[in-house]
Amino acid sequence: xxxxxxxxxxxxxxxxxxAENIVDxxxxxxxxxxxxxxxxxxxxxxxxxxxxRWMGNKLVFVLAPSNVIWFxxxxxxxxGDAYNLRRSPLEILDxxxxxxxxxxxxxxxxxxxxxxxxxxFEKNGKYLIFLDKTGIPIKIKRDYMxxxxxxxxxxxxxxxxxxxxILSKLSLDESEIYLPKPLMALLQNFRFFRIQNYKGNxxxxxxMKNGAKVRICFGTTPPSTGTLTIELNNTRLFVVTxxxxxxxIKEIINK
Amino acid sequence: MxxxxxxxxxxxxxxxxxxxxxxxxxLLIYKxxxxxxxxxxxxxxxxxxxxxxxxxxxxRKRLPILIxxxxxxxxxxxxxxxxxxxxxxxxxxxxxxGIPNEINLNEKNMVSFPNDLVEVLKTIELxxxxx
Numbered sequence: 187x188x189x190x191x192x193x194x195x196x197x198x199x200x201x202x203x204x205a206e207n208i209v210d211x212x213x214x215x216x217x218x219x220x221x222x223x224x225x226x227x228x229x230x231x232x233x234x235x236x237x238x239r240w241m242g243n244k245l246v247f248v249l250a251p252s253n254v255i256w257f258x259x260x261x262x263x264x265x266g267d268a269y270n271l272r273r274s275p276l277e278i279l280d281x282x283x284x285x286x287x288x289x290x291x292x293x294x295x296x297x298x299x300x301x302x303x304x305x306x307f308e309k310n311g312k313y314l315i316f317l318d319k320t321g322i323p324i325k326i327k328r329d330y331m332x333x334x335x336x337x338x339x340x341x342x343x344x345x346x347x348x349x350x351x352i353l354s355k356l357s358l359d360e361s362e363i364y365l366p367k368p369l370m371a372l373l374q375n376f377r378f379f380r381i382q383n384y385k386g387n388x389x390x391x392x393x394m395k396n397g398a399k400v401r402i403c404f405g406t407t408p409p410s411t412g413t414l415t416i417e418l419n420n421t422r423l424f425v426v427t428x429x430x431x432x433x434x435i436k437e438i439i440n441k
Numbered sequence: 442m443x444x445x446x447x448x449x450x451x452x453x454x455x456x457x458x459x460x461x462x463x464x465x466x467x468l469l470i471y472k473x474x475x476x477x478x479x480x481x482x483x484x485x486x487x488x489x490x491x492x493x494x495x496x497x498x499x500x501r502k503r504l505p506i507l508i509x510x511x512x513x514x515x516x517x518x519x520x521x522x523x524x525x526x527x528x529x530x531x532x533x534x535x536x537x538x539g540i541p542n543e544i545n546l547n548e549k550n551m552v553s554f555p556n557d558l559v560e561v562l563k564t565i566e567l568x569x570x571x572x
Binding site: 223225231233246248251252254256265267274275276277278279280281283284293330335337363364365366373374375376377378379380381388390395 | 524525557558559561562563564565566567568569570571572
């Protein structure tokens with residue numbers, strides 16, 4: 187009886203340590219992969235890209251629907267459509283980055299499926315993550331308020347050093363891409379945003395970190411009630427949301 | 442003083458007078474005690490008892506280790522318990538209800554985003570999966 191209890195305790199401890207190990211492996215792993223993002227919900231989109239990840243750095247070549255390169259190193263993000271990249275006004279996080287950030291604050295479960303591990307947790311959406319034995323992701327799935335995003339890693343290989351040949355071609359420009367400050371402050375508080383074409387006009391539709399829906403459009407006069415007007419140089423920005431959220435947005439912009 | 446006399450009596454150098462009843466009875470008690478004491482010295486515990494006593498001593502030696510490891514495991518379980526049950530869980534929107542999906546825009550007065558701004562936002566939207 188006593189022996190069984192000790193075995194049970196030891197197994198539990200090992201299970202816990204083991205669970206930490208595979209997630210820790212994932213946090214540290216360096217790899218090269220080709221992956222596809224498929225998203226359905228607020229809007230549907232597909233993205234094909236090639237990724238190099240090593241020692242906290244990330245270099246991503248978006249291959250479709252258009253060619254974009256982004257690079258993150260030491261917390262700085264660079265963006266461009268050729269090898270000349272400029273500082274991004276907003277931090278760029280892909281689904282893997284979001285999952286890695288959210289798992290830190292979540293209670294998660296790990297199931298060893300033999301050839302791969304299945305991790306699930308709920309934090310800013312429902313996550314389901316499949317990792318191979320080396321910690322390289324196979325698939326990451328998130329369901330956040332009806333928007334389902336799936337990042338499927340088609341081809342994976344570990345790398346032990348940064349892709350020096352590619353890095354030597356990159357030219358990083360520290361001058362930041364311009365984005366009006368109030369808009370930047372607002373977008374930083376979004377969980378995500380999508381650009382939509384509403385009756386011929388472009389507008390931003392997004393979900394804030396508190397879950398509130400927000401629409402942002404440009405114009406000359408306010409479109410309706412529940413609107414906050416932000417004056418820019420030669421035009422005005424209208425933020426449409428509920429009254430309670432408007433107060434919070436005012437605080438964010440006036441900070 | 443008494444010891445010297447006792448030694449002399451035991452060695453037969455001094456005789457006890459018949460009247461000295463007290464001394465005689467004390468001597469008898471002393472002899473009896475010595476007999477019992479020597480019996481006790483001759484006593485050899487059985488192997489079973491020896492093992493039992495050794496086990497008891499061993500257990501006493503292990504007790505602090507046992508207490509420490511139990512305390513450690515309990516602390517670990519407490520941490521796990523707190524982690525599982527008291528870590529804040531996600532709080533998805535409470536303000537979803539009541540926000541219309543269609544907003545009544547005054548279309549005549551609407552203008553489009555400046556083109557370069559649209560390009561920047563579209564690029565960020567394309568590569569980013571959230572903030």
